[in-house]
Amino acid sequence: MKPPKFEYHAPSTLDEALALLARYNGDAKLLAGGQSLVPLLNFRLARPAALIDLNRITSLAYIREHDGHVRLGAMTRQRAIEFSPVVARRLPLLREATRWVGHLPIRSRGTIGGSIAHADPSAEYPAVLTALEGEVVARGPKGERTLSSGALFETYLTTTLAPDEILTEVRLPVMPEGAGWAFEELARRHGDFAIVGVAAAVWRSGGRVTARLATAGAGGTPRRLRAAEEIVERDGLGAAAIEAAGRRASELVEPDADIHASADYRRHLAGVLTERALKRAAERAA
Numbered sequence: 001m002k003p004p005k006f007e008y009h010a011p012s013t014l015d016e017a018l019a020l021l022a023r024y025n026g027d028a029k030l031l032a033g034g035q036s037l038v039p040l041l042n043f044r045l046a047r048p049a050a051l052i053d054l055n056r057i058t059s060l061a062y063i064r065e066h067d068g069h070v071r072l073g074a075m076t077r078q079r080a081i082e083f084s085p086v087v088a089r090r091l092p093l094l095r096e097a098t099r100w101v102g103h104l105p106i107r108s109r110g111t112i113g114g115s116i117a118h119a120d121p122s123a124e125y126p127a128v129l130t131a132l133e134g135e136v137v138a139r140g141p142k143g144e145r146t147l148s149s150g151a152l153f154e155t156y157l158t159t160t161l162a163p164d165e166i167l168t169e170v171r172l173p174v175m176p177e178g179a180g181w182a183f184e185e186l187a188r189r190h191g192d193f194a195i196v197g198v199a200a201a202v203w204r205s206g207g208r209v210t211a212r213l214a215t216a217g218a219g220g221t222p223r224r225l226r227a228a229e230e231i232v233e234r235d236g237l238g239a240a241a242i243e244a245a246g247r248r249a250s251e252l253v254e255p256d257a258d259i260h261a262s263a264d265y266r267r268h269l270a271g272v273l274t275e276r277a278l279k280r281a282a283e284r285a286a
């Protein structure tokens with residue numbers, strides 16, 4: 001199918017894009033990589049009066065290390081993240097998760113801002129944002145605000161971003177030296193969205209273990225598995241504790257059933273993948 005008619009704008013600055021959003025008063029859509037939006041238009045599931053293309057706003061594409069964080073401009077392509085030396089060194093969990101995102105042509109166009117703003121619960125980046133306690137920056141007519149993952153994701157494909165706001169930046173704390181990481185997921189075919197995915201990071205400091213776990217595909221939003229993290233933080237990274245954390249993870253998630261999998265199967269997967277991710281992360285942790 002072809003998309004319904006829309007007006008097209010390609011501003012070259014963020015201010016112009018914000019002014020256009022305000023002009024259409026909620027009836028325009030931002031176009032980033034188009035990898036989710038264009039199929040929605042073609043199926044006529046989205047019928048905006050206008051598209052505001054962000055691709056000419058070059059100031060929105062960057063990867064910078066600053067003040068203990070890696071800052072990624074919203075228009076940074078997934079492919080740039082996959083090959084960034086800063087990401088490889090400072091955020092290996094993000095790099096590993098990126099390899100699970102679609103196929104090469106999708107990652108060449110798809111952006112981190114688009115992926116997070118789209119809020120597909122099976123997407124990898126929202127889970128990484130949640131596990132690493134990152135934040136996003138949104139700009140609107142009233143200025144800039146910073147949102148945690150909990151404040152951003154509302155439910156399936158829905159965020160708390162206002163229709164006149166643009167997600168401009170993603171900020172992720174640098175992972176500590178010696179941290180171990182793993183992103184585990186099950187998808188039917190390579191490149192498909194995850195049925196369930198689990199992001200894990202662990203590190204030791206001063207004899208204490210810190211663990212970070214978050215899911216994709218196990219509910220309407222990414223879910224932090226705090227009670228499972230607490231098990232390994234208390235009992236260490238041995239096999240018994242990791243197994244117990246996996247069991248706890250499957251109790252913590254509240255997945256829905258859909259054509260791809262039952263809720264019970266997703267719950268089971270959350271446990272199995274948590275255990276696998278923790279095991280691999282622990283092996284990598286110095």
Ligand SMILES: Cc1cc2nc3c(=O)[nH]c(=O)nc-3n(C[C@H](O)[C@H](O)[C@H](O)COP(=O)(O)OP(=O)(O)OC[C@H]3O[C@@H](n4cnc5c(N)ncnc54)[C@H](O)[C@@H]3O)c2cc1C
Pocket residue numbers: 029030031032033034035036037038054074075100101102103106109110111112113114115117118120122123124125161165166167168191192193194
């Ligand atoms: C076959 C296929 C397989 C895929 N597999 C995966 C996968 O395994 N994992 C995965 O995570 N993704 C997958 N994707 C989706 C892909 O990663 C997209 O790149 C991503 O979901 C959206 O990013 P985008 O830059 O293309 O955004 P677009 O499609 O351009 O936009 C998506 C939505 O976000 C909004 N938006 C975009 N940028 C901003 C912004 N800066 N501020 C506010 N709102 C904004 C748009 O208005 C739109 O509503 C797949 C896509 C395809 C076609």
